[in-house]
Amino acid sequence: MSPIKEDYLKIIFELGGTRVKVSNKQIAISLNIAAGSVTEMVNKLLRDGLAKHEPYSGVTLTAKGARLAKLLIWKHRLWEVFLVRKLGFKLSDVDQEADVLEHVTSPKLLKALDKWLGYPRHCPHGGVIPGKDGHYSRESHVVLNDVKDGHTVAVDRFIDNRDLLTYLGDIKLDIGDVVHxxxxxxxxxxxxxxxxxDHTKLTIGYKAAHYIFVRPVKK
Known part of the structure; x- marks a missing residue:
């Protein structure tokens, strides 16, 4: 499978494509590519039996597509943990490096890396790491932009996008922050x-607010 096709599987999974329908627009924005390119690749995923599409609604992963996506996510997010925790990389810099490493990671190396890191369950930007059995705790798919005025939520995770992570680093929004x-x-x-x-007031761009996932604050 080509690295580009793998990237599509990962982003559809990350956007909630095992439970909700993901639009081509969401995929295009997340991968910073033209909408026409998304349509072409989604059609390839459909032909390969990796995804299902509902017109005017969106795409979801099939069981086969979800299995492959989980394996890719496992590799990618473990390397992100390694790069941040062991090598001191900035969060905004790890995605590209992890992309390179995941494509050359054998099953033996993957298991050894997981064990050495202590079987981490979350990557540095809050994403769940599925693990060898494929099971993972449910991620939030509620985005900040959909939270009504006057509500308070906690930041749960960010989409793995370098420009987004650089932007969030600049405005100092972190995983776990509680925002009103x-x-x-x-x-x-x-x-x-x-x-x-942090007791600060933030103005978060419309596009960025679609890729900040939040969860209710426990009372």
């Missing part, structure tokens, strides 16, 4: 939030 949504600016404007963890 003040308002959504009209006409696809930014989301204004109070970061209750």
């Amino acid at each position: 949504v003040v308002r959504h600016a009209p006409f696809d404007g930014p989301v204004i939030v109070h970061n209750l963890t």
Whole structure:
């Protein structure tokens, strides 16, 4: 399988494609590519039996596609843990390196790496690491942009996108931060939030707010 096709499987999985329908627009924005290219690759995934598509609704992974995606995610996120924890890489720099390493990781190396790292269950940007049995705790698929004004949520994970992670690093939004949504600016404007963890006010771009996943705050 080509690295490009693997990247599509990963991003569909990361966007919730085992449980919800993922649009071509979501995939295009996440991978920073043209919508036409997404349509072409999605059609290839359909022909290979790796995905299912519902017109005007979106794409989901088949059981076969989900199995392959979980394996790829396992490799990718383990290397991200290694790069951040052991080599001190910045979060925004690990995705490209992990992409290279995952494609040359044998099953033997993967298991040894997992054991050496202590079987981590989350990567540095909050994503769940499926593990060798393929089971994983459910990830949040609620994005910040969909949280109503006046609600308070905790930041759960970020999409694995270098530009996004660089941007979030610049505005100092971290995994685990608790934010209160003040308002959504009209006409696809930014989301204004109070970061209750750092006691700061943040203006988060419309596009970025679609790739910050959040969870309810436990009372």
